[in-house]
Amino acid sequence: MQAKIAKYTGYFSLDFLKSIKKIYYACIINLGFYGYLCREIFKHNTMKILVCISNVPDTTSKINFTEGDTKFDTNGVQFVINPNDEFGLTRAMWFKEKQGAAVHVATVGDASVEPTMRKALAIGADEAIRINTVPTDGFFVARQLAEVVKNGGYDLVIAGRESIDYNGGMVPGIMASLLGMNFVNTCIGLEVEGNKATALREIDGGKEKLEANLPLVIGGQKGLVEESDLRIPNMRGIMMARKKALNVVEPIDAPSQTNDQKFEKPAAKGPVKLVDADNVGELVNLLHNEAKAI
Amino acid sequence: MKPDLFEAPDYYQLDDLLSEEHILVRDAARQWVKRDISPIIEDYAQKAEFPKQIINGLAEIGAFGPYIPETYGGAGLDQISYGLIMQEIERGDSGVRSTASVQSSLVMYPIFAYGTEEQRKKYLPKLASGEWMGCFGLTEPNHGSNPGGMETKYKDMGDHYLLNGAKLWISNSPFADVAVVWAKNEEGRIHGLIVERGMEGFSTPETHNKWSLRASATGELIFDDVKVPKENLLPNKSGLGAPLGCLDSARYGISWGAIGAAMDCYDTALRYAKERIQFGKPIAAFQLQQKKLAEMITEITKAQLLAFRLGQLKNEGKATTAQISMAKRNNVDMALKIAREARQVLGGMGITGEYSIMRHMMNLESVITYEGTHDIHLLITGADITGHPAFK
Numbered sequence: 001m002q003a004k005i006a007k008y009t010g011y012f013s014l015d016f017l018k019s020i021k022k023i024y025y026a027c028i029i030n031l032g033f034y035g036y037l038c039r040e041i042f043k044h045n046t047m048k049i050l051v052c053i054s055n056v057p058d059t060t061s062k063i064n065f066t067e068g069d070t071k072f073d074t075n076g077v078q079f080v081i082n083p084n085d086e087f088g089l090t091r092a093m094w095f096k097e098k099q100g101a102a103v104h105v106a107t108v109g110d111a112s113v114e115p116t117m118r119k120a121l122a123i124g125a126d127e128a129i130r131i132n133t134v135p136t137d138g139f140f141v142a143r144q145l146a147e148v149v150k151n152g153g154y155d156l157v158i159a160g161r162e163s164i165d166y167n168g169g170m171v172p173g174i175m176a177s178l179l180g181m182n183f184v185n186t187c188i189g190l191e192v193e194g195n196k197a198t199a200l201r202e203i204d205g206g207k208e209k210l211e212a213n214l215p216l217v218i219g220g221q222k223g224l225v226e227e228s229d230l231r232i233p234n235m236r237g238i239m240m241a242r243k244k245a246l247n248v249v250e251p252i253d254a255p256s257q258t259n260d261q262k263f264e265k266p267a268a269k270g271p272v273k274l275v276d277a278d279n280v281g282e283l284v285n286l287l288h289n290e291a292k293a294i
Numbered sequence: 295m296k297p298d299l300f301e302a303p304d305y306y307q308l309d310d311l312l313s314e315e316h317i318l319v320r321d322a323a324r325q326w327v328k329r330d331i332s333p334i335i336e337d338y339a340q341k342a343e344f345p346k347q348i349i350n351g352l353a354e355i356g357a358f359g360p361y362i363p364e365t366y367g368g369a370g371l372d373q374i375s376y377g378l379i380m381q382e383i384e385r386g387d388s389g390v391r392s393t394a395s396v397q398s399s400l401v402m403y404p405i406f407a408y409g410t411e412e413q414r415k416k417y418l419p420k421l422a423s424g425e426w427m428g429c430f431g432l433t434e435p436n437h438g439s440n441p442g443g444m445e446t447k448y449k450d451m452g453d454h455y456l457l458n459g460a461k462l463w464i465s466n467s468p469f470a471d472v473a474v475v476w477a478k479n480e481e482g483r484i485h486g487l488i489v490e491r492g493m494e495g496f497s498t499p500e501t502h503n504k505w506s507l508r509a510s511a512t513g514e515l516i517f518d519d520v521k522v523p524k525e526n527l528l529p530n531k532s533g534l535g536a537p538l539g540c541l542d543s544a545r546y547g548i549s550w551g552a553i554g555a556a557m558d559c560y561d562t563a564l565r566y567a568k569e570r571i572q573f574g575k576p577i578a579a580f581q582l583q584q585k586k587l588a589e590m591i592t593e594i595t596k597a598q599l600l601a602f603r604l605g606q607l608k609n610e611g612k613a614t615t616a617q618i619s620m621a622k623r624n625n626v627d628m629a630l631k632i633a634r635e636a637r638q639v640l641g642g643m644g645i646t647g648e649y650s651i652m653r654h655m656m657n658l659e660s661v662i663t664y665e666g667t668h669d670i671h672l673l674i675t676g677a678d679i680t681g682h683p684a685f686k
Contacts, residue, residue, distance in 0.1 A: 060301050076307060115314045122318060232325045235356030235369045238318055 047101040047192060047214075050152060051089045052145050052159035052171065053120055054082035055113040059164065065263045072165075072263070081116055084160025088220040090229055091190060092158055093124045099192075102126055104152065108135040108144045114246060121241035122233035128246040136256040138170030143254035145171065146178040154215065156197070161186050161219035169219075176217035184210055188223025296648055298332035300385065300561050305595045311602060312374070319375045323355045323382035331386035335509055336647045339387070342504065344511040346469070348390065353424035357383060357394040359402035366406065367419030373608035377550030377601055385554030388657035389510030395551070396465045397421060399544035401428030404474050404486055408528040408536055413488065417472060429470035429498075431461035431489075431515045432537045438463075439670050439685070442534045446477040446517065448487065455527065457487060457520040463664065467513035468500040474528070475515065476537045486528035486536055495520040506660040508653075542618050545665050546608060549621035550601045552661060553594060555654045556629035560590040562649055563636035577639070586635045593632060597625045616678035623671035630658040 057063070057077045064073040081089065095101040105120040106129040107113055117128040129152075131144045149157055157176075162169035176183035188207070189200030197216050201208040202223065218224075233241070275283045287294045302324070309317060330351050338345045352358060360376045362368025369375075376398070384391035402421050405413055420426040437443045446459025457477060467473070473489045473496075489496055495518040500511060531539070564587055567578035577583050604621045607613035633655035637644035644651050662668050670685060677683040 076304070078309070115317055118314055119318055119321075122322075232329065232355070233318065233322045234354040235319075235322075235360070236354075238315070238322065238356070239364065239369055241318075242315070 045100075047095065047099075047155045048153060049092045049095060049101050049103045049156045049158065050149055050154040051085065051092050051103060051105045051120070051125065052157065052175075053085045053089070053105050053107045053116065054160065054163035054165070054171075055079050055107060055109055055116040056082045056163050056165040059083075063265065065265075069263050070260055079113070079116055081120060082160050082163045082165075084162060084164070084221050085158075086160075086230055087222050087224045088158035088160060088218065089120060089123060089125065090231060091220065091224040092156075093231065094225065094229075095156075095192065096124065096126075101156075104129060104154070106131065106145060106148050108133060108141045108251070110134055117246055118241055119233060121244045121246065122237040123231050124237060125244075127244060130246060130248050131251050132248050133251040137258045138168040139174055139257045140254050142171045142174035142178060144251050146175045147252050148249070149175065149179055149181075156192065156214060157181070157217045158190075158220050158224075159217070161221045172217050172219035179215075179217070182212040182214075182216045183219070184212060184216065185219035187218045187220045190218060190220070190224055298328050299565060300328065300332075300558060302385075302557055303560060303591055303594060305591050306599070308598050308602060312378075315371075316375055316378055319356065319360075319371065320378040320382060323357070323379045324385070326351055326355045327382050327386040331383075331390060335387045335390070336650070336653065338509040339389070339653050340508070340647060342502070342508040344389070344393070344469070344509060349424040349427065352383075352390075352394055353422065355379065358397045358424060359406075359418065359422050360398065362398075362402055362406055362418060362422060366414050367422035368402070372605075373546070374602065374605035376547060377605050380547040380551040381554040381557075381601075383554065384551030385558045387509055388551065388555055388654065388661050389507040391547075391551045391554070392465045392507060392510050392661075393427075395544050395547045396430055397424075397428055399547055400430030400540050401472065401474050403543045404430075404528060404536070404540050405488070407539065408486060408531040409488075410525075410529060412525065413528070417488065421472070426471040427466055427469055428472040428474065429464050429466040429515070430537075430540065431464055431467075431473050431475040432541075433461060433463050435460065435462045439667060441476070441537065442484075444476065444478060444484070446475070447479070448477045448485075448522065449480060451521075454524060455487065455522045457489065457517040457522050459517050461515040463501070463512060464498075464515050465507075465510055465512055467498045467515055468511040470498065473498075473515055474540075475517070477517075483532050484534055484536065485532045487522050488526040488528070489515075489517070489520060489522060490526075493520050493522065504660075506656045508656075538615065541665055542613075542615055545618050545622040546604065546613070548661060548665055549597075549604060549618070549625045552622075552625040552629035552658070553597050553601060555658060555661075556590070556594050556597065556625075556632040559629075559633045559636035559651050559654055560587070560594060562651055563587060563590070563639040566640050566643070566649075583639055586639055590632045590635060593628045597628050600624060614678075616674050619666065619671040619674040622666065623668055623675075626658060626662045627668060630655065630662055633658055 058080045061077045065071060066073045092103045096103050103125045104127045105117060105125045107117060108131045117130060121128055129148055135141045159172040173183060173185060184199040186201050187199050188202050191198045195214050197212050197214060199210045330348060334345055356369045357379050359368040360371040360379055361373060364370045380391055383394055402418055405417050421428055432441050434444050448455040448457045459477060471491050475487050475489050476484055477487060478484055497516045498513050500513040504512060567583050568576050570577045600621050604613055604617060633651055637651045637655060640649060640651060643649060673685045
């Protein structure tokens with residue numbers, strides 16, 4: 001600025017140029033203030049979404065157990081975002097981009113789950129919360145997540161209807177109950193307008209359309225978005241994820257209600273018996289007397 | 295083509311050596327290849343056409359200059375991330391990886407390392423985003439393994455340089471917007487010049503009828519009295535060491551890329567061997583097939599360790615040209631042998647476009663030749679350990 005003033009003093013009086021400089025700075029300050037105000041108002045009205053994420057083995061993993069078949073063997077296993085949660089996260093990103101929302105992700109797990117959380121941040125979540133404990137049962141996880149929801153003042157909580165590892169299917173329901181929030185399970189479509197959500201559920205032979213007020217807990221699945229809508233983190237997202245907060249909070253005291261006694265793998269498939277298409281009698285005989293299926 | 299069921303082998307749990315960000319970057323590239331490359335690549339290879347629609351995706355996964363600083367549009371990642379991205383892309387196709395290697399190591403790298411600040415700001419962000427594509431002109435019809443003998447030259451005309459000559463076997467040339475060209479000045483010293491499409495006298499005819507890298511565009515660069523502005527000279531390094539520095543970076547990427555091609559062949563052969571029943575049992579149960587598969591995973595694992603250690607040395611700025619030569623030579627040779635063995639496991643099916651193996655095998659015939667032939671790399675190691683260069 002000083003250099004510019006010096007350059008033009010040949011054309012204008014110095015006082016005149018100084019007054020222009022004052023107006024220029026005043027404008028900058030005002031713009032900054034209004035910008036701040038707008039951001040604050042926007043923040044206040046923006047829907048706050050929490051997506052609950054479970055860190056699960058990739059579907060192609062080889063499943064083994066250790067410690068007398070009481071623990072899952074994580075050796076060599078790759079972990080991913082639970083697919084049902086990923087549909088929810090992608091829908092949350094859609095809300096963020098189309099109508100404005102702050103999207104946070106939360107999980108219960110030790111430091112080993114952080115790569116999965118970082119991926120969620122790279123996909124576009126704004127902030128991540130890791131509750132620093134190893135998850136035990138559904139009730140325990142729901143208690144931990146409910147505490148995050150309570151403290152964070154979320155309008156919408158999206159969790160997968162079940163994780164694909166233990167398939168408990170309990171967390172979103174228990175969480176809603178603990179929080180006294182509305183709950184829609186097995187949700188395959190979700191729209192939010194103002195304080196009202198319209199949710200679609202798959203039911204036997206058709207679909208059910210529901211309306212519920214926020215705050216709301218969703219047990220989501222495929223249909224919230226389709227598989228082709230799922231996002232691959234791009235480099236820009238990965239770079240931004242480096243700078244986003246991954247907050248670690250300590251768990252609350254919440255006893256588990258169940259504990260694992262033993263895991264068993266399905267019995268190995270036996271040899272196949274081929275029955276001639278014309279020999280229905282033999283087929284019925286085998287099914288009745290050998291397989292005892294009929 | 296069959297659905298892409300690829301599962302990456304990691305026999306020595308190398309993932310444990312990678313950082314959280316390495317895995318994130320690698321998995322994103324892996325997912326992208328599965329989604330955007332695997333379904334289309336066979337068709338484009340058969341048509342001998344480069345799938346231009348993937349350029350945006352390559353840029354999005356960071357395949358263009360991932361190690362270039364963020365200030366210039368790069369991702370500021372380390373060398374292991376770059377290697378992992380190359381591995382995943384070449385798992386899809388060596389031709390697509392070639393496009394990314396050229397853009398990163400042979401175009402963006404010399405502009406970043408040898409260019410002025412103005413050149414960096416002008417070219418690098420557009421090359422990183424894929425808005426501009428680049429190519430690299432070193433090899434000539436009469437000078438392959440001996441690039442120092444190049445005939446392409448330029449003359450100082452006062453307000454510009456006048457460039458004359460021809461380059462051959464140039465990946466990306468038919469569609470490149472920018473070419474980093476190596477030519478001798480009047481004193482016979484090699485310098486890099488940035489030549490832009492549209493400059494009068496500059497043409498890029500395509501090379502047809504390749505049996506290899508068919509999904510990648512290859513061509514010539516012809517300079518017939520091309521007036522190159524003086525500000526397009528790369529000022530910060532000259533001599534043969536300048537283009538060879540770029541090749542170090544590209545060869546390093548290839549040493550990782552070849553692992554990707556080998557993994558794909560191995561994974562395909564393993565799956566096929568477990569499913570294919572002959573003489574009443576899966577062919578995977580026969581000793582001769584097990585020998586092939588067991589040797590494949592052993593060689594892949596060794597190649598992974600070689601590339602990973604080289605990546606560490608690159609990150610520390612300690613990797614030598616000879617070390618890079620060893621990894622490029624070993625890993626490409628390893629991949630080509632695995633492609634041939636894997637093809638045998640699949641029998642006649644290995645010959646069809648239903649499977650990726652034969653495409654990889656044909657691609658690798660180029661990869662083992664370009665960026666320093668298999669023989670030349672051996673002589674680089676030989677010269678390094680004995681002190682007697684045998685190629686001069």
